[in-house]
Amino acid sequence: MYSGVPPQLVVTDLTLSFGGLNALSNVSLEIEPGSITSIIGPNGAGKTSLLNCISGFYRANSGSIKFEGHELVGASPHQISKLGVARAFQNIELFSGLSVLDNLMLARHSHLKYSFWEALLFYGRSQKQEIKNREYVEQIIDFMELEPVRKAVVGELAYGVRKRVEMARALTLGPRLLLLDEPMAGMTLGEKEDIVRFILDIKAERGTTVVLIEHDLGVVMDISDQVYVLDFGQRIAGGPPELVAQNPAVIEAYVGEEAVL
Amino acid sequence: MAVNRWIQSGNYRRNYKEDQTIFATFSEQASLVVLIILLFLVPYAPFMSRSLFRLFDLVLIYTVAVMGLNIVTGFAGQISIGHAAFMGVGAYAAATITRDLAVPLLGFADAVPFWYVLLLLPVSGLIAATAGAFVGLPSFRLKHLYLAIATLAFQIIFTWSVGHTPWLKQGGSIRVPRVEFFGEIIRGSSAIGPFFYYFGLVVVIVMALAFRNLLRSKFGRALVAVRDNDRAADAMGINPGATKVMAFAIGGFYAGVAGALLAFYNGSVIVESFSLAISIDFLAMAIIGGLGTLVGSLIGPVFLQFLDPWVEQLADLVQWVMPSTIDVGTAMRPSVFGIIIVLFLIFEPRGLANWWRLLRQYFKRWPFKF
Amino acid sequence: MKLYIRLFFSLVVFALLGLGLAQQEIVFGWSGAVTGPTSDAGRFVLQAIDDYCRYANEEQLIPGYTVNCITRDDQYNNDNTLRNFEAYLDEGMVAFIGYSTGGTLQLKVNALEEEIPVIGSSLHIGVIDPPDNDFMFLPISSYSEQVLALLEWIADNYQGEGAPKVAIISHPSAFGRAPVEDARNAAELLGVEIVEVQETGEGLDYTAMLQRWSAAGVQYVIGQNVQSPIAAMLNAAQALGLKDSMTFMGAHYTGGETLTNLAGDAAEGFLWATSYYLESEGTPGMVLQREIGERYGRSEETITDTNYTTGLLQAAIYVEVARRAAAAGEVSSQSIYEALMSMNGVNAFDSGFGVGPVSFGEGDRVGVDAMRLIQVQDGEWQPITEPYNSRTFPQVHPLN
Amino acid sequence: MTFFLQLIVTGVAVGSIYALAALGFVLIYKSSRVINFAQGELIAIGAFITYGLTVWAGLNIWLSLAIAIGLMYLLGQGIERVFLRPMIGEPIISVIMVTIALASVLSGLVYFTPFGTLTARFPSYLPDTPLRFGGIVLRWEHLVGILLTVIFISVLLWFFTRSTLGIAMRAVADDQMASLSVGVSIEKVFALAWAAAAMSATAAGFVVGSLYGLELAGLIAIGLRVFPVVILGGLDSIAGAIVGGITIGILEQLASGYLDQYVPGGGTGEVFPFVILIVLLLFKPYGLFGTKEIERV
Secondary structure: OOOOOOEEEEEEEEEEEOOOOOEEEEEEEEEEEOOOEEEEOOOOOHHHHHHHHHHOOOOOEEEEEEEEOOOOOOHHHHHHHHHOOEEEEEOOOOOOEEEHHHHHHHHHHHHHHOOOOHHHHOHHHHHHHHHHHHHHHHHHHHHHHOOOOOOHHHHOOOOOHHOOOOHHHHHHOOOEEEEEEEEOOOOOOOOHHHHHHHHHHHHHHHOOOEEEEEOOHHHHHHHOOEEEEOOEEEEEEEEOOHHHHHHHHHHHHHHOOOOOO | OOOOOOOOOOOOOOOOOOHHHHOOOOOHHHHHHHHHHHHHHHHOOOOHHHHHHHHHHHHHHHHHHHHHHHHHHHHOOOOOOOOOHHHHHHHHHHHHHHHHHHHHHHHHOOOEEEEHHHHHHHHHHHHHHHHHHHHHHHHHHOOOOHHHHHHHHHHHHHHHHHHHHHHHHHHEEEEEEEEEEEOHHHHHHHHHHHHHHHHHHHHHHHHHHHHHHHHHHHHHHHHHHHHHHHHHHHHOEEEEEEEEEHHHHHHHHHHHHHHHHHHHHHHOOHHHOOOOHHHHHHHHHHHHOOOOHHHHHHHHHHHHHHHHHHHHHHHHHHHOOOOOOHHHHHHHHHHHHHHHHHHHHOOOOOHHHHHHHHHHHHHOOOOOOO | HHHHHHHHHHHHHHHHHHHHHHHEEEEEEEEEEEOOOOHHHHHHHHHHHHHHHHHHHHHOOOOEEEEEEEEEEEEOOOHHHHHHHHHHOOOOOOEEEEOOHHHHHHHHHHHHHHHHEEOOOOOOHHHHHOOOOOOOEEOOOOOHHHHHHHHHHHHHHHHOOOOOEEEEEEEEOOOOOOOOHHHHHHHHOOEEEEEEEEEOOOOOOOOHHHHHHHHHHOEEEEEEEHHHHHHHHHHHHHOOOOOOOEEEEEEEHHHHHHHHHHHHHHOOOOOOOOOOOOOOOOOOHHHHHHHHHHHOOOOHHOOOOOHHHHHHHHHHHHHHHHHHHHHOOOOHHHHHHHHHHOOOOHHOOOOOEOOOOOOOOOOOEEEOEEEEEEEEEEOOEEEEEOEEOOOOHHHHHHOO | OHHHHHHHHHHHHHHHHHHHHHHHHHHHHHHHHHOOOOOHHHHHHHHHHHHHHHHHHHHHHHHHHHHHHHHHHHHHHHHHHHHHHHOOOOOOOHHHHHHHHHHHHHHHHOOOHHHHHHOOOOOOOOOOOEEOOOOEEHHHHHHHHHHHHHHHHHHHHHHHHHHHHHHHHOOOOOOOHHHOOOOOOOOHHHHHHHHHHHHHHHHHHHHHHHHEEEEEHHHHHHHHHHHHHHHHOOOOOHHHHHHHHHHHHHHHHHHHHHHHHHHHOHHHHHHHHHHHHHHHHHHOOOOOOOOOOOOOE
C-alpha cells in the first residue's frame, strides 16, 4: 500500500459464524510481504478465528482470503501449508510422543521428494533427500537455539521450550507467511525477549512475513510494521502502530489500558 | 575412529547419514544377526515336533498380519477390528487366482512352482490393500471410534458375502495346490513344517525391513503425526485423511500377504480362518507385543500363540481339583486371554516391546548399572 | 570302557522296552468344539469318546493293547483343529476323529498326505467327495441323503393339488449349505418345489420369514441347522398359528432331546431323519450306552443325547478296526485303514448304536448307510419308518 | 398390506430389544467416551442369572428378573471399578481394548459355570396364543420387550431430569474437566453408567431368552447388533438409541421380508444393518442425533 509493493495476503469481507453467532464480520485487511503485522483485540474478539480461517481450520461463511493470488477459503490446512503459509498454535499442538528433531522433520514433509517405493528401500534418493532436509532442520535448530534438546521427547520439555519448538516447527515448513498465535503467552520476561529477537531475526534474515497475535501491547507497538485491531469480530482499526494507538475506537475497546499505549 | 562402535554405550554419530541408521551400535547389529542365524537353526533343534512347527509357522504368518495391524493401529492410531477379513481377502485372492487363472492357463498339474507363489504373495497383498483403502475411506470424515465400528462392519460383511458367493464355495474349503520347490513337491506336515518355517521367516524379515524403512521415512513420520495430533499434522502439510487411508492400505497389504501365505500353508482356504475372533486375537497380539513398535509385532504373536498350549497344560492340572462337569480348559482359555490383556493394559501399556527395550538398555550399559 | 559298554547296552534295552511299550498303546485323536459355536453338541461327543476308550480299556476289548484317546477342544477354530491333528501325529496317532465341517474339510489334504484315516461328526457330503477323499469316512449317512429322504417322504405323503411347496432353513456355514444343491436336484426329480432356501444362524426373529413362507403357500419346512434356531422357529410358528398348515422336519443335528426341551409343545409333529437309535428305545446298543454313561457318572442329559451316541459310535468303530488289525498283526494307521476298507459284507460291524451295520469299502465311505424318520408324538420321539435308504440320492449324487 | 404392517410391528418389537441393549452402550459412551464391546456378554450374564433364579432357585420369574437386575447393577459397578477405573486418562485404544478383554473374561467366567454349555428356555410364563389385531400378530414376549423398553426409558428420563446424580451424569457427558472442577465425581458417574448398562442388558437378555432360548453364543451375538443401532442413532444420544434400535429392527424385517427372496441363501436381515452402517458412516457420520464435535484449535 504505502510502498507500492502488491500485498501478499488480502482478506476481503471475511465473515465466519457459529450457529448464528458471528465470530468474524466483514473483516478486511492487507499484509505486505516481509512485514510484521500484529492483530490485537480483547479476548473473544476473533483473532484466533481469523488465523484459523487463514490456515484453513475454519471455513469462512463468506468473503475471501487471497495469498499471493491463491484463494484460501475452502482449501484444507495441508493444502494451505503447501502454498507457504505456516502456523504456530496458541495451545501447543506438538507431536508430544516424538523428539524435537522428528517434530521438525515432520514439517519438511512436503519438501521431501521421494516416492513410497523409494521409502521402502530407503536407499538412493530417499536417503539423500532425508539428509538434505535434515540439514535444513539443523539450521532451524541452530537458529532457534534448540541444540541441547534436539533429541529430547517433546512431551517432557518445559513449557517455554515447547513454545519455542512450536515456533521452530512452523518455521521449518519454510513459509513465506508465518502466523504466530500468542507465541509469548505465559512466558517469563527473559523468554519473551528471546522470542522477540527470533521474530525480528526471522524478518531480517529470512524475509518471512510474520502475522502475530499478541496481548503484550508494549511488544506489539515496538516491533510491528502494522497493527490491526479486532473487537467483537469486527475490524475497528488498522495501520502503523503510532496511528492505531491514537485511534479513539481502540482506546475505547482498551479502556484502562491507555497507560500501556 | 575415535570410538569403538562395538562397545560404545552412548550415541556418537558424526553425520546425519549415520544418524539415520537403525542400530545404535555394531554390537546390536551383530546380536540381531546372531538372533536371525539362531532362528534359521531352530528346525534342527531336537525338540522340534510337527505341532511345534505348526505353532512357529502360524506365528510367522500371523506376525506378517500383525505388523500390518500395528501400522494401522499402533502407528496411525486407527483401531481395526476387521484385520482378519483383510487377511481373508488376500487368502481368497490367492486361492481363486490359482484355481481360476493359473491352473487352467499355466497348466500346473498337482503343484504350483515356487516362483508363482513368490509372485502371488504381493499380488494378493495388493488386492487386500485395495480393500483396506476402501474401508479406510471414511477416515476422510471420521475420527477413530467411528472408524473402528466401520472395520467391524467390514468384518461382518466380509464373512456374510463369502458365505453367499458360490464362486467362493460359500465359505467351504477351496483347495489350494501344494508348492513345488525346485522339483520337489512340499507335502505332508514333516516337509511343510520346516519349509514354511524358512519361507515364513524370510517373508517376515523382508516385510520387517520394509516396515522399518517406511517408519524412518516421511511416510512413517506422517503416520505417527496423524496419531499424535492430526490437526497439527494437517498444518504441517500432511493430509490426515489420505495418510489414514494409506495406513489402511499398507495394513491391508501385510494382511493380504499373510493370507496368501496361510492359503498355501494350509493347502485350502476356508472362511472360518478369518473370523471376528481372529481379528480380536490380532489386536491382542499387537497390544501385548507393544503398539507402535516393530519389535512388538514380532513378540506379540509368539506370546499369544504359545499361551494357548500353555493354558491347556495348566488346565489339565487345574482339572484335578474341579468338578468333572466343567471343562476347565474351556473356561480358562478366554479368561486367561482376557486377564492377560487387561494386566498388560493396566501395568505395561507399552507391551512386551518395553521389556525388550529395558533388556537392551541393560546390556548396552553393562557392566554399569546406569 | 566296561562302563561304557554296560551303559550302551542298558540304553538299547531301555529303547527296546520303550518301543515295546509304545506298540502296546494305540493313539486315537479327537479335536472338536467344547467351547464356541456348536459346543452344546461337541461336549457330549467328547465325553462319549473319553468314556468309550476307558470302557474299551477296562473291558480289554483289544487284547494286549491299551487305547489312548487324546481329546482336545479346538473352539470350532480350524487352526486349532489342524494343530491338534499334528500334535497327535507327534504322539503316534493312528486314526483321527474330526468334528466341525470346516475343520474336517480342511483336513482332507492333510489326512491324505499323512495317510491317517479320519471319521468326522460332520456329515457334509464334500468330506467324502473327491478329490483328496481317500482317507475320509462318514460314520452315518450324509446330510444330503437325510434331506433327500425327507423330500421323498414329502413327495410320497403329499395329497394336495400341484407340487408340494418346500422351504429350507439352513445354517449360515458350510455345514448348513452342504445338502442344498443335492436337494434342489432331487426336488426336480420328485416333483417337489423348493420355494426358498433361507440361511439363519443367530437371526432374531422368524416371524417375517414364516409369514412370507405362509404367504407363498409353503407346506413343508426342512431344517439343516442346529437345534436352537429350529426351536425358536417352531415357537414362532406356533405363536403364528402355522403349525397346522406347515410340517416341520430336519436333518441329523436339528433333532433330539434338546429340541423337545427347547421347543416344548411346539416340537409336536416334528420329523427328524437320523441313523442313530434313540436312548429311549432300549435296543442293545442303547442299553450299552446307558451302561457306559452311568459307569462314568454322566448326567441323564448326557446319556440321552444323540451326540453322546455319535461319539460312542465313532470310538467304537476305531476300537473295532484296531481289534481286527491287532488280531491280524500290528496296529498302524496303515493296518487301521485296511481294516476299515475291508469292513464290509460279512465283516460289517454291528455297533448297536446305528440302525444298521457299519460298512466301509471301495466306493462306500458311509458307515451306517440306513436311516429312519422319527417324529415327535405326544412329546416323545417315535420312529415312524423302518431303516431304509434314500432312493433318489444315488441318482442325484453318485458316489464313486 | 397386512404383510407389510406385520413386518413393521415385528420390526418395532425386535427393535425395542435392540434399543434396550443399546441404551446401556450409549450411556457408557456418553459419560466416558468408551465403546463397550462386552455388551453381548452382559446380556448373556443377565439372562443366565434370571434363568438360574427361576429354574434352580424356583423363584417367580418377575421376581427373578428384578433380583437379576439388582445383581447386574452390582456387577456393572464392579466391572467399572476393576477394569475401567485404572484406565481413566489412558489412550482410547487401550480403553476399548479393555472392553474387548473384558468380554473375553466374562465369557470365560460363564464357562466356569454350567451356563457355558446350556441350551434352555425360560419356563413358559406368558399365554401361548399371541395377541391378534386383525391379521397382525404380536407375540406376548414381544410385548414384554416393548414394555420393558418403555419402562427403562421412563426411568432414565426421570433420572436425568430430576435426580442430582443424573444431572451430574449429564454434566460429565458435556465436559469432563469442567464437572471435575465443580466437584462432580466422574468415577461415580462412570460406575453408574456401567451399572445402568448392565441393568438394561439384563432386560434385553430376558426378552431374547424368552423369545429364542438361552445359549451363550446367541446371546453374545445380540451385542454385535448394537453397533448399527448406535451408529444410526448417534453414539451419544439416548433418543438415538431408541429411534436407531426401532429403525434397524424395522429395516431388518423389511430386508428379510422383501430382499431375501432375491439373494441366494437369504439372510439379508443379518447383514443389512451393517451395510446401512457403512453407508451412514460415509454420508452422515454422526448419526441422526449424535453431536458433531467442533474442534477448537
